[in-house]
Amino acid sequence: MQNILITGCSSGIGLQTALTLKENNYKVYASARKEKDVEMLRNLGFETFQIDVRNKKDITNALKTIIKNDLKLDAIFNNAGFGQPGAVEDLSVDVLKKQFDTNFFGLHEVTLQAMSLFRKQGFGKIIQHSSVLGIISLKYRGAYNASKYAIEGITDTLRQEVLGSNIFISTINTGPVTSKFRENALKKFNKNIDIENSYFSEIYKKELKARLETTEDKAPFNLPESSVANVVLKIMKTQKPKPRYYVTKATYILxxxxxVLSTSLMDKLLNKI
Structure with missing residues (x-):
């Protein structure tokens, strides 16, 4: 039986992916950052770990347990992450570091430790959850854009460095998908952005907060979490998975x-989204 470690399974895409793979007879090690979410996963029948990807020891302990139990690790899905909204000029260095600590450095630590195992056993799959915002950039999403662009750069490099081995690196570029992403982003926005004293104060109040607070999925081409889960399932079933998978029509179009468009034209188009 193939096994996989998934980070960020408290809800949304991570949870749905864990459920989908479990239903298809894969052994899923589902992890989450908070104890209450770990308990929820345990109650769903998963073997689970409490992993904060910012904590190296959490990752090490989980991987040691997996190897002790199964003598191998087939794949990891680096899914943990969050979005920090706000205009670039309103992002302090500390806030930007926090975005990168989870979305990029945490992902990289999981990747490093998994690669060590994969090199020893001679096989493995690393699935990196990027975004359409790792391909294009949207305003007021600078921190998230930057973290996803960083994932693209380091993953493209790693893919070249494992070429010819039996280790496969796949990037998933997800577009608008139903999840708790906006709900969590709103909390970060209210906590870390000085809305009242920002040049963009009125835009924040009239547009951005309203978009983050809505419970409706009005984004064009929006898909359910299962759209990503099914791609991960496809990668697990494939002996030699593709290096990149787009999810949603929005990702393909953008x-x-x-x-094909000049930078100036692309900027004007994206500014309307």
Whole structure:
């Protein structure tokens, strides 16, 4: 039986992916940052770990347990992450570091430790959860954009460095998908952005907060969490998975336009989204 470690399974895409793989007879080690979420996963029948990807020891302990139990690790899905909204000029260095600590450095620590195991056993799959915002950038999402662009750069490099081995690196570029992403982003926005004293104060109040507070999925081409879960399932079933998978029509369209339009035209188009 193939096994996989998934980070960020408290809700949304991570939880749905864990459920989908479990239903398809994969052994899923589902992890979450908070104890209450770990308990929820345990009650759903998962073997689970409490992993804060910012904590190296959490990752090490989980991987040691997996190897002790199964003598191997087939795959990891680096899914843990969050979005920090706000205009670039309103992002302090500390806030930007916090975004990168989870989305990029945490992902990289999981990747490093998994790669060590994969090199020893001679096989493995690393699935990196990027975004359409790792391909194009949208205003007021600078911290998240930057973290996803960083994932793209380091993953593209790693993929070249494992070429010819039996280790496969796949990037998933997800577009608008139903999840608790906006709900969590709103908390970060209210906590870390000085809304009242910002140049963008009125825009924040009239547009951005309203978008984050809505419970409706009005984004064009929005898909359910299962759209990503099914891609991860496909990767697990594939002996030699592709290096990149787009999820939602929005990702395909924007990825194509990024390649064919001038930077100026692309900026004008994206500014309307």
């Amino acid at each position: 990825g194509f336009l990024k390649r």
